[in-house]
Amino acid sequence: MAQLRIALAQVNAQVGDVTGNAELVLDWSRRAVAAGAHLVAFPEMVLTGYPVEDLALRSSFAARSRGELDRLAVRLREAGCGEALVVVGYLDRDEEGPRNAAALLHGGEVVARYAKHHLPNYGVFDEFRYFLPGRRLPVVRFHGVDLGVVICEDIWQRPGPADALAAEGADLVVCVNGSPYERAKGDARGDLVSGYASRTGVPMAYVNLVGGQDELVFDGDSLVCGGDGAVLARSPRFEEDLLVVDLDLASNPGGGPDGEGFEVVRRVIGDDPLPPYPAAAAPTPAAPLSESAEVWGALVTGLRDYVEKNGFRTVLMGLSGGIDSAVCAALAVDALGADRVHGVSMPSRYSSGHSRDDAADLAERTGLHYSSQPIVDSVAVFVDQLGLTGLAEENVQARCRGVTLMGLSNQDGHLVLATGNKSELAVGFSTIYGDAVGGFAPIKDVPKTMVRRLALWRNEEAERRGETPPIPPNSISKPPSAELRPGQVDTDSLPDYELLDAVLEGYIEGDRGLAELVADGFDAELVERVVRLVDRAEYKRRQYPPGTKTTFRAFGRDRRLPITSGWREPLPNGS
Ligand SMILES: Nc1ncnc2c1ncn2[C@@H]1O[C@H](COP(=O)(O)OP(=O)(O)OC[C@H]2O[C@@H]([n+]3cccc(C(=O)O)c3)[C@H](O)[C@@H]2O)[C@@H](O)[C@H]1O
Numbered sequence: 001m002a003q004l005r006i007a008l009a010q011v012n013a014q015v016g017d018v019t020g021n022a023e024l025v026l027d028w029s030r031r032a033v034a035a036g037a038h039l040v041a042f043p044e045m046v047l048t049g050y051p052v053e054d055l056a057l058r059s060s061f062a063a064r065s066r067g068e069l070d071r072l073a074v075r076l077r078e079a080g081c082g083e084a085l086v087v088v089g090y091l092d093r094d095e096e097g098p099r100n101a102a103a104l105l106h107g108g109e110v111v112a113r114y115a116k117h118h119l120p121n122y123g124v125f126d127e128f129r130y131f132l133p134g135r136r137l138p139v140v141r142f143h144g145v146d147l148g149v150v151i152c153e154d155i156w157q158r159p160g161p162a163d164a165l166a167a168e169g170a171d172l173v174v175c176v177n178g179s180p181y182e183r184a185k186g187d188a189r190g191d192l193v194s195g196y197a198s199r200t201g202v203p204m205a206y207v208n209l210v211g212g213q214d215e216l217v218f219d220g221d222s223l224v225c226g227g228d229g230a231v232l233a234r235s236p237r238f239e240e241d242l243l244v245v246d247l248d249l250a251s252n253p254g255g256g257p258d259g260e261g262f263e264v265v266r267r268v269i270g271d272d273p274l275p276p277y278p279a280a281a282a283p284t285p286a287a288p289l290s291e292s293a294e295v296w297g298a299l300v301t302g303l304r305d306y307v308e309k310n311g312f313r314t315v316l317m318g319l320s321g322g323i324d325s326a327v328c329a330a331l332a333v334d335a336l337g338a339d340r341v342h343g344v345s346m347p348s349r350y351s352s353g354h355s356r357d358d359a360a361d362l363a364e365r366t367g368l369h370y371s372s373q374p375i376v377d378s379v380a381v382f383v384d385q386l387g388l389t390g391l392a393e394e395n396v397q398a399r400c401r402g403v404t405l406m407g408l409s410n411q412d413g414h415l416v417l418a419t420g421n422k423s424e425l426a427v428g429f430s431t432i433y434g435d436a437v438g439g440f441a442p443i444k445d446v447p448k449t450m451v452r453r454l455a456l457w458r459n460e461e462a463e464r465r466g467e468t469p470p471i472p473p474n475s476i477s478k479p480p481s482a483e484l485r486p487g488q489v490d491t492d493s494l495p496d497y498e499l500l501d502a503v504l505e506g507y508i509e510g511d512r513g514l515a516e517l518v519a520d521g522f523d524a525e526l527v528e529r530v531v532r533l534v535d536r537a538e539y540k541r542r543q544y545p546p547g548t549k550t551t552f553r554a555f556g557r558d559r560r561l562p563i564t565s566g567w568r569e570p571l572p573n574g575s
Pocket residue numbers: 391395398424428429430431432434435481482484490493539563
């Protein structure tokens with residue numbers, strides 16, 4: 001039985017900032033070594049950030065990543081971390097092409113390199129476009145403990161390198177990850193890691209990135225499972241964390257056919273067993289979050305990191321008194337603090353008194369900066385000069401609001417937030433270049449029924465903490481309305497949101513056809529109408545700002561459809 005203290009550094013790396021990320025690795029390695037860790041592991045491609053998209057194809061970027069890795073090995077030794085084994089994800093490139101790789105650094109050198117074997121190429125991932133798969137499998141004997149490294153998707157597909165490592169006698173497998181958040185995914189990861197450990201008897205340490213990158217949020221949730229599959233330690237979600245765990249590792253005799261097909265490379269570092277050290281208190285595994293808490297955490301992280309990593313100080317949005325803009329404002333206040341959030345009420349001649357009162361109430365509750373910019377005069381100029389009526393007149397109101405927000409953004413440097421939700425985006429219920437303007441859309445992947453659940457949860461959470469609930473109860477209870485003509489409510493032109501979201505979930509998340517949805521029990525006419533609306537709105541979605549993915553299938557990378565398309569889902573009768 002060998003003892004090893006490992007530290008999983010769940011850090012927030014910045015895509016493209018290789019120098020800054022090297023500093024991050026250095027800083028967290030120092031902390032881990034100060035905590036007595038013998039092995040420190042960082043997430044997938046921590047040195048370049050993840051995902052780097054087409055930057056992976058630039059040889060200058062790969063050269064920078066490789067060069068910084070070599071320098072990092074030396075700097076770690078100079079910083080007193082040379083005795084520890086430090087696992088660092090980076091972008092590699094050899095004569096054949098780019099690789100998604102992890103290096104083991106020790107004593108000022110790169111002692112082993114592993115390139116990801118299974119490349120994910122579904123959903124938001126396009127790794128066949130970027131990387132070549134690796135076949136080499138390093139097994140490093142570190143003070144008598146046989147260690148192997150795998151990268152993220154490697155444990156989602158079998159057979160693969162993790163099973164091969166068990167067969168080659170690894171006593172511990174470290175899995176480095178860039179596993180993005182989507183609702184309820186945490187369980188899948190826990191099951192995979194625990195399943196691997198109990199199947200093979202080999203403990204696994206799983207370290208994930210944390211933080212937002214464009215539309216993705218990495219939620220951390222790093223964990224360690226013992227050889228019996230039990231979870232020994234687990235990091236909190238959506239925050240940086242150093243998970244320090246003492247492991248008693250049994251020697252694995254190896255064996256079995258799973259090692260075939262890989263080129264095993266062995267290296268020995270330190271012949272002597274590690275000296276005994278005082279045991280650290282075992283960390284308590286972080287408790288699971290409720291669905292609303294987890295989605296809220298993802299949205300706050302996604303918004304905060306988009307704003308911070310793109311260098312904005314403040315955000316600005318239109319406040320209609322409705323639930324969508326109220327939830328976006330509450331998210332922004334949680335992400336950035338009230339002083340960095342600006343909201344504008346922009347009443348038109350159709351705006352109700354309560355829309356202004358509810359917007360003002362929201363500002364009062366949250367403490368955000370609030371102002372009023374009526375659009376009555378600007379709308380009148382367009383309507384009169386162009387002779388606009390009906391829908392054209394309705395939409396020009398949304399567009400005057402868009403112009404107002406963009407004017408203030410240009411003047412004061414705010415990032416404009418678009419407040420549309422996934423249900424509206426699905427059916428094209430927004431005015432292009434109107435309420436769809438903005439640089440980021442915090443709730444674009446949250447269905448309207450979930451927006452409501454989030455609003456209720458956030459207010460309850462505030463009450464539980466003895467704080468003022470941020471969202472005006474009236475914004476939650478009143479019927480949703482765009483207020484673009486007198487007395488308009490969303491249900492004039494859309495089905496009830498509970499029903500709409502159920503059909504949308506089947507069509508978008510479940511990829512069910514029109515006939516299948518009817519067989520599921522939905523009304524045929526309703527399904528046909530909703531499906532047509534969704535198909536027709538592809539062009540609008542393509543021009544909508546980016547926003548945080550929370551569902552299994554977010555619009556955009558997860559669901560790529562042609563805009564110009566003659567395809568119509570067949571009707572239940574086959575026509
Ligand atoms: N395939 C295509 N590729 C490129 N452009 C295409 C296009 N098809 C139409 N277009 C163009 O798109 C424009 C029509 O779209 P757009 O101007 O948006 O107008 P449209 O979709 O016709 O109307 C906006 C709808 O959203 C509703 N709305 C508006 C504002 C807020 C809310 C809310 O509750 O949040 C709801 C409103 O009640 C109305 O039903 C036209 O200029 C048309 O030429």
